[in-house]
Amino acid sequence: MASERIALTKFETEVMSVLWRLGEATVREVQDAIDRNDRPAYTTVQTIIQRLEQKGAVRRTRKEGNALFFEPAITRKSVYRRLVDELLDLVGGSQPLVAHLVESGKLSLDDLKAIEKAAKKSRK
Amino acid sequence: MASERIALTKFETEVMSVLWRLGEATVREVQDAIDRNDRPAYTTVQTIIQRLEQKGAVRRTRKEGNALFFEPAITRKSVYRRLVDELLDLVGGSQPLVAHLVESGKLSLDDLKAIEKAAKKSRK
DNA sequence: GACGCTCTACTACAGTTGTAGTATGCGTCA
């Protein structure tokens, strides 16, 4: 479910990350979960969640006291796919991307092997 | 060279890609090189290049007739690094990212092996 | 030297995004 093609901004994506992690949360909880030096104001987070709701990326689940709970309405995977695709377009494919990762030390040879092994296993 | 920390928008990055590819180009040449169905107007490209110039991402090289030539003033690598880092932050590291690539069929096991081999070679 | 074409410089503008304030409502505790 969840018809995709929803474009998210950086901050919106960050909020979605929190929701994917927590499963369900209030505005307050999302704000608390945002781990930054310049933490946004409560109402800022509220606005973002509201926009996410309008975009259909988030939905209300229930109410506790007078606080609403929200949960993701789109999958993490679909959003990642979009982000990754965009990046791949720019850098010219996944090969160059991974090469860049290895080259810049962000991914070790051991990591590569581990991924390989896992992939082989899940494939069969 | 080229003090980094320059944030580029999507379109700006696209223009930079053209410049990295061509090495040097006029506004007209950049516009022609943009390969899209909804190609932007000449003046639109002009504006983007102007903004890139203000940001220090691009510099004028010479004049031919009354047309200016521009060249990149920052490296492709530094921009990629920024983009990749942002994505990594979001998806939670390079391991998950590569796993996602493999899983979604964007990267084959053969690709992985090739990268591994190349990395080993360049390392020694 | 005048004309026309192309290029640059400047201006415009609406939509998006990050950021947050204000007003008002609802629950809970005394």
Place this chain on the structure above:
DNA sequence: TGACGCATACTACAACTGTAGTAGAGCGTC
């Protein structure tokens, strides 16, 4: 049951982005 406090709904707004028009200058051609 009234007040306090947190939550929501609504409003605001400046900066950034994509998009492009207009005015005026320079170059090549006749």
